[in-house]
Amino acid sequence: MTERQVVTEDVPTADAAGGRAPDKPAPRLSRRRRLEGVLFVIPAFLFQLSWGWYPLVMAFVISLTNARFRGPVEFTGLESYQRLWSDPLVGQAFKVTAIYAALSIGLTFMIPILVAILLMEMPRRHIRWMMLLWFLPLSGIASTLLFRYMFNAQYGLFQWIATEVLHLPPQPFLNSSDQVLFWLVFPGILFFGPGLIYMATLQGIPASYYEAAEIEGAGFWRKVWTISLPRLRPVISMLLIFAVIGSSQAFEFPLIMTGGAPGGASRTVVMYLYDLLRGLRYADATALGVYLFLVTMALVIIQRRFFREDPDR
């Protein structure tokens, strides 16, 4: 380990300076250089087109057909949408997903921000190991396995905490349709990734901002409120969008933990979509995806409308 510090002071603070450094209008590139620029972009362009945008357009097309495993594909208009609309399982799946997403964002979104702000207060030489330990990752499947073991109602660790430490009656945990969503979100309080992004952004804030604030007599929370959080705002906004999109697509964790049990109380939209796919009902599955898309898009648009991003305005 060298003496180099994690928190480098010489980070070019383009962010703090309000976007990129003011450029002089650069001279126009020569033809050859522009050609090279096109070559740089082409592979990514092809991949993004064929696996990004083309399937997106096709999703809307397929949802308007009767696409199944075999047989001719015909346009059937909104039939799939109507079928799903009257399917009680769809309503349940959306309700479950909404509660799951709300719980997950409500309980887990703020913690990394707070932790990142507090971690930056530690002395320089301690920040590095504390940060490493706080954000040490576990692969998704491994943590899922572990929590399924811990949540076992018969012999799990959480049952031990409930009965032996807190002296409660035995808890059903994942077997109770009222509690299951809360317990699914609960491990997320400890395991999160984006803290590093917040820390990286925080260290780009010039120390002079805080010094000036201190001279003006600002206290701890005042500095957090008027300097740290506004500077983090573009990143918070971005990660909030990802959190909304990510939690509305919860699949892996609920699938492995409960498989939708008890009685569909933890079956999310994407889990139901996967069931439809396995039942080879392609059109219905895609239509369900479109429904989910519309809901998340509405949320994202509302969020972008009301969440002021630019800290300098």
Added chain:
Amino acid sequence: MLFPQVGRRQPALRIAWWLVVAFLCLGITLHLFPFYFMLVTSFKSGEEVLAFPPTWWPHEGTLAGWRLVVSLVQGSNSAAARLMDGPFWMFFLNSVQITFWVLVLGIPITSLAAYANSKLQRGPLARWSFLFFIGTLMMPAALTLIPNYLLTRNFPFALPSVPGIPGTDLEFPSVRIWDTHWAVILPIVFQAFNFLLFKGFFDTIPDSVIQAARVDGGSEFNIFRRIVLPMSVPVYAVAIWTAFSGAWDQFLWPLVVLQSPEKMPASVEIYLLLQRFTQAGATNADQASAQAQQMQDILSAGMSWNGLMVLGILQSLPVFIAFIVCREYLLRGIRLRGLK
């Protein structure tokens, strides 16, 4: 810097400071506990992992769980052999192969495009191509799941079957990559989030540096290779780390596009094993205490939570190592400015 620089010795400030330290250390302890518990569980015996109350330390330490991974297909244990599709290293290698190609193809392709977008394109073109590249980031992947799945079956056509050429009995030419590793690799070669990371970083490199190199007469690719690349090691480390953990942890997509058991990545295989263990009763305390001969075989073969924890540890290990290797660069490589 939130704590005042002067007057640190005031009692109120000192108490507040130590409260923050205590909070952070408590969080670290809680965060590390799962790692500890996984490791300990992997050394317990099949009966002990199902015991209540759970033990904090393996009372009768055994390597049964670890042996499960090393020697599974020896045929000595029929109950165990029936539950596994093959030796675990095979699935591990599948994951390695998939992740390798995602990194080797994805990182250069994504970073070159981001560089061109940041430094070579101007005006509306730059704006539109930026939106083109990151627009999919804001779309739920569930929407494109089915079309992408159909695409892997009949490549240029995202339809259940390839349409015929009008007027003939022939079908349009198509490629099927379904049930091959390419079906897992190709859709995540271009990663929009990494594009954002790269773009954010390249934007902070002053244009004058590149302009100076142009005056010296290097081609754009040489400028990128000789000047930009050495400056950008941190962002490459971050991008490799995110691409690596993303590809390694993939779950839903391989489950959809892979069918042959011998092609599954480790993440999916662990899930399938868990399903089978649960069906065989190896995670059920009541059945375990019923002392049936077959159940004893299964438990003594480490085919309960201890074996699963070993698989989980092995599966986490690469993510872990990648994190440790990239740790120097993680903070310096991230220069995101939101989605603007």
